Amino acid sequence: MAFPLLPPSASLDDATWAARHRGMLVLLVAQAVVLSLWSAATNSSAWHLLLEVMPLVAAFAGAASSRLTPRARASAMAIGLFTESAIAVHLAGGPVVVHFHSFVMLCVLALYEDVWPFGLGLGHVVLQHGIMGSAAPQDVFGSGGVPSHPWMWAAIHGVFVLAAAVALMANWRANANVRISERRHRERAERYLDVAG
Secondary structure: OOOOOOOOOOOOOHHHHHHHHHHHHHHHHHHHHHHHHHHHHHOOOHHHHHHHHHHHHHHHHHHHOOOOOHHHHHHHHHHHHHHHHHHHHHHHOOOHHHHHHHHHHHHHHHHHOOHHHHHHHHHHHHHHHHHHHHHOHHHHHOOOOOOOOHHHHHHHHHHHHHHHHHHHHHHHHHHHHHHHHHHHHHHHHHHHHHHHO
16 A cells, blocks of 8 residues: 555665665764764673663664674664664763764665664654663653653654654655666667667
8 A cells, every 4th residue: 555645665776775785884883983982982881781782683683684684684774773873872971962863864864765774763763762761761751950851752753853854755755766767668669679670
């Protein structure tokens, strides 16, 4: 069932998807290394470092697995990238400026031009802010003026991320429509050449 407001998924050809995914794998690993070094420099506990690195290792394993479908690999990437955003916010102590990392990861994730991993990433942001904001509000919202309603603040953050998502989806819808139109024209021309001999 297609939703007319959503851009078409899977409009990327296999080679383009694979090239973009490889770039995201490099980004996932590079950020994991930086976050691990940051964690090691700020925390003396090896257990804490392990707790932060293990979800990233699992996300990388899923994203890099050739046994999974492209959508499943992209979904693992979404979880990995937004987990890195959450870890960065946690390590920084929750200042607003570090929350911008999730907006950058949203832009990166939009390169898949697939609604499913994109929506998964949006859900991750809201749930992570709500759950962790309830459990350890100072790690999500900073030490100054910890909000008494973390789920409300998670929803507000989610609304802003959703607004950015709408803009990104409008862009990828336009690009997808151009690609689909070009493919149809190419197929029509190839059929014409086949008939013409």
